[in-house]
Amino acid sequence: MDAPLYTPPSTPARRGGNRREETYAELRRLLLRGELGGRTRLVEVQLAERLGVSRTPVREALVRLVADGLVERHADGYYATRPNLAELRDLYELRITVELRGIARALESAAVVHDVALLEPLRDHWRALRGDLPEPDPGFVLQDEDFHHTLLRSSGNPRLTETLESVNVRIRPVRMYDYLTEDRIERTVAEHLDIVEHVLAHRLPEALTALRRHVGESLDVVEQRAARALSQMALRRG
Numbered sequence: 241m242d243a244p245l246y247t248p249p250s251t252p253a254r255r256g257g258n259r260r261e262e263t264y265a266e267l268r269r270l271l272l273r274g275e276l277g278g279r280t281r282l283v284e285v286q287l288a289e290r291l292g293v294s295r296t297p298v299r300e301a302l303v304r305l306v307a308d309g310l311v312e313r314h315a316d317g318y319y320a321t322r323p324n325l326a327e328l329r330d331l332y333e334l335r336i337t338v339e340l341r342g343i344a345r346a347l348e349s350a351a352v353v354h355d356v357a358l359l360e361p362l363r364d365h366w367r368a369l370r371g372d373l374p375e376p377d378p379g380f381v382l383q384d385e386d387f388h389h390t391l392l393r394s395s396g397n398p399r400l401t402e403t404l405e406s407v408n409v410r411i412r413p414v415r416m417y418d419y420l421t422e423d424r425i426e427r428t429v430a431e432h433l434d435i436v437e438h439v440l441a442h443r444l445p446e447a448l449t450a451l452r453r454h455v456g457e458s459l460d461v462v463e464q465r466a467a468r469a470l471s472q473m474a475l476r477r478g
Contacts, residue, residue: 263297264304268378271310271320272417272465274472282311282318309413323414323466332459335407339388339455342395343439343448354439355394362390363436370429378416380425385412387432391439417465418458428458 267287270276282302288295302318305311312321346352366387374380385408393401408415418424431454438447 259293260297260300263291263293264301265377266291267298267301267305268308268310268416271305272378272420272469274469276320279319281316282320308416310416321413323417323470325414325463325466325470328411328414328463328466329459331407331411332455335404335411336452336455338400338404338407339392340448340452342392342397342400343444343451345397346395347444347448352396355396356440358390358394359436359440362387362394363433363440366429366432366436370433373422373425373429376420376422376425378419380419380428381412381415384415384419384428384432387436391436394439414462414466415458417462417469420465424461 267276276282284295284298284302287298291298302311302313306313306318310321311318346354369383374383385405388408389401389405392404419428431450435447435450435454438444438450
């Protein structure tokens with residue numbers, strides 16, 4: 241069973257600091273938990289009352305959440321985006337194909353050598369994260385994407401990297417569900433280090449296996465948590 245999902249200490253109204261950031265983080269949390277959604281319109285004044293803030297930070301947060309892909313804007317207002325699990329699996333299949341190709345092409349040709357100048361700083365960054373694990377947060381998806389983009393770019397085919405970047409933009413709103421618990425952050429960091437260290441040591445078959453397992457496990461977790469959020473939306477709508 242999953243550990244409790246990512247929950248900040250309290251709502252924005254009870255905390256100091258940057259209220260805009262706190263409002264954005266709280267709305268993002270509620271969306272990912274399925275507590276906002278279904279076919280219910282997201283009304284600024286109601287959200288402001290719920291969070292104990294003015295309408296301005298709510299309005300700004302909704303704009304940011306549209307950019308994240310978690311909220312859609314229609315003619316009559318804002319609505320939560322419903323995860324498309326069928327499309328997610330298709331896009332993950334493309335993601336896996338592209339990422340594995342970055343290692344496979346080096347296995348097939350001695351002329352393809354991964355760029356150590358990219359991979360060593362990448363390894364060092366994730367070693368530092370292992371020593372000081374970040375708190376669970378949906379925004380961790382951006383660090384994860386950077387790892388995979390850099391790993392693929394180091395294989396020397398920029399077209400592969402461009403394809404991966406375009407896929408990740410489309411699956412990012414659902415992939416945020418992967419980083420809501422401490423165990424997933426810890427596991428992601430450990431698996432990233434395992435992959436990059438295999439590549440740097442020229443253990444490419446092992447790197448290929450580790451990468452395939454890593455991306456596949458991420459898909460399983462994302463599907464489960466997104467499905468749970470959809471269920472919560474349905475219950476609240478009912």
